[in-house]
Amino acid sequence: NAGVMQNPRHLVRRRGQEARLRCSPMKGHSHVYWYRQLPEEGLKFMVYLQKENIIDESGMPKERFSAEFPKEGPSILRIQQVVRGDSAAYFCASSPPQGFHEQYFGPGTRLTVT
Amino acid sequence: GENVEQHPSTLSVQEGDSAVIKCTYSDSASNYFPWYKQELGKRPQLIIDIRSNVGEKKDQRIAVTLNKTAKHFSLHITETQPEDSAVYFCAASIRAGGTSYGKLTFGQGTILTVHP
Numbered sequence: 001n002a003g004v005m006q007n008p009r010h011l012v013r014r015r016g017q018e019a020r021l022r023c024s025p026m027k028g029h030s031h032v033y034w035y036r037q038l039p040e041e042g043l044k045f046m047v048y049l050q051k052e053n054i055i056d057e058s059g060m061p062k063e064r065f066s067a068e069f070p071k072e073g074p075s076i077l078r079i080q081q082v083v084r085g086d087s088a089a090y091f092c093a094s095s096p097p098q099g100f101h102e103q104y105f106g107p108g109t110r111l112t113v114t
Numbered sequence: 115g116e117n118v119e120q121h122p123s124t125l126s127v128q129e130g131d132s133a134v135i136k137c138t139y140s141d142s143a144s145n146y147f148p149w150y151k152q153e154l155g156k157r158p159q160l161i162i163d164i165r166s167n168v169g170e171k172k173d174q175r176i177a178v179t180l181n182k183t184a185k186h187f188s189l190h191i192t193e194t195q196p197e198d199s200a201v202y203f204c205a206a207s208i209r210a211g212g213t214s215y216g217k218l219t220f221g222q223g224t225i226l227t228v229h230p
Contacts, residue, residue, distance in 0.1 A: 091158065095216070105158045105160075
């Protein structure tokens with residue numbers, strides 16, 4: 001059973017460009033969470049999605065950031081017009097539809113904005 | 115919203131000693147408390163978790179205790195080994211009703227170093 005997959009693993013963007021980060025949950029998992037980890041800091045919640053629905057986006061910056069989890073395909077975190085402060089590791093986690101929402105993390109995408 | 119405080123920020127022990135990491139949380143509605151281990155450049159890995167209806171849980175050399183009254187939970191690692199060296203994060207979340215909703219609020223992390 002493959003774990004949570006994320007791609008790309010490393011992404012370099014110039015200021016003003018767009019970044020697209022992808023997350024495929026574990027098989028059987030229908031809940032996806034995105035977290036951001038700044039250098040030498042903890043993980044901060046950004047958004048929680050189920051298929052075709054955003055459940056909680058309270059941690060998402062109001063501008064430039066968006067997320068989706070379509071009926072088919074991976075979840076995507078999109079950052080428009082990136083700035084240097086967006087440089088971080090972005091992790092997604094997935095959890096099953098039942099149970100106590102144990103979350104399993106992907107390997108992360110390390111975004112560097114130059 | 116929930117706030118999780120974690121101490122200490124760094125912890126250095128000799129191989130074979132025990133290590134204890136402590137966390138406090140602010141929201142009394144939180145009812146699920148996982149612990150994650152993160153090695154440098156790797157993903158956070160779930161190592162143990164505890165739910166609010168249990169006071170203690172053990173898995174081999176790792177144990178977690180929960181004091182709901184004090185809103186405090188701790189990770190205990192016995193007989194530490196060099197491969198236990200990593201950053202450890204505590205977290206808290208709320209399960210609402212019959213759903214599996216549960217965004218995690220993380221502590222700041224503890225850098226554990228186990229010296230051979």
